[in-house]
Structure formats: C-alpha cells, structure tokens
Amino acid sequence: MECSGKTSVSTPSKPSKKALKALLVNRSIPFRFSHDIAALLTDLQQAAIEIPAEVLSSATLTDYAVSARYPGTAEPVAEMEYLEAVALATTTVAWVEQRMIESEGNGSQKEAD
Numbered sequence: 001m002e003c004s005g006k007t008s009v010s011t012p013s014k015p016s017k018k019a020l021k022a023l024l025v026n027r028s029i030p031f032r033f034s035h036d037i038a039a040l041l042t043d044l045q046q047a048a049i050e051i052p053a054e055v056l057s058s059a060t061l062t063d064y065a066v067s068a069r070y071p072g073t074a075e076p077v078a079e080m081e082y083l084e085a086v087a088l089a090t091t092t093v094a095w096v097e098q099r100m101i102e103s104e105g106n107g108s109q110k111e112a113d
Contacts, residue, residue: 019092020037
C-alpha cells in the first residue's frame with residue numbers, strides 16, 4: 001500500500017510542529033514563524049533545552065509537509081515509511097506533553113514556597 005494524498009502524507013508533521021510551538025510558548029521562548037520543524041527544535045536547543053535523539057529525528061517530518069504542498073512533486077510514500085513518520089510524531093508529542101507536565105509541576109512548587 002502507498003500513501004500519496006496531501007492529507008495523509010503531511011498529517012504527521014502537523015502535531016509535531018504544533019506541539020513544539022506550544023512548548024516554545026509555554027517556556028516564553030521566541031520562535032520563528034516557520035513550518036520547519038528543525039528550526040523549532042533549534043530554537044529549543046538554543047534555550048538550553050535538551051532534546052532526545054528520537055525527537056530530533058522528527059525534523060525529517062518537514063520534508064513530507066513541504067513536498068505534499070506541491071502536487072506532482074512528491075513521490076508516493078510506502079505504508080511502512082508513513083507509519084514510521086506517525087511514530088516519530090507520536091514520540092515528539094509525548095515528549096512535549098511530558099515537558100509541559102514538568103513545567104506545571106515546577107510552577108506549582110514555586111507557588112507553594
């Protein structure tokens with residue numbers, strides 16, 4: 001099975017991008033208005049946030065989103081490749097969620113002091 005539609009191919013990049021932007025906002029880190037996941041990851045790294053390798057790998061998801069915007073330029077994506085992209089997105093969103101939970105916990109602790 002191959003996935004070739006714009007929606008199916010670009011979908012995994014959207015949650016990753018939105019989650020990373022949410023973390024940047026949560027930490028009051030200025031960021032570029034960009035669809036480039038690598039740029040968002042760089043903004044986090046420049047703010048001294050350690051990012052695990054599996055989350056850094058999500059930068060490859062930008063390629064799917066960009067190529068899917070221009071009909072006829074994207075090659076069909078094999079099902080396994082698509083599933084790997086979904087797994088990357090899931091890992092990235094879970095990592096961001098954990099950072100947000102930790103941030104809330106730290107905020108609560110500061111208020112208690």
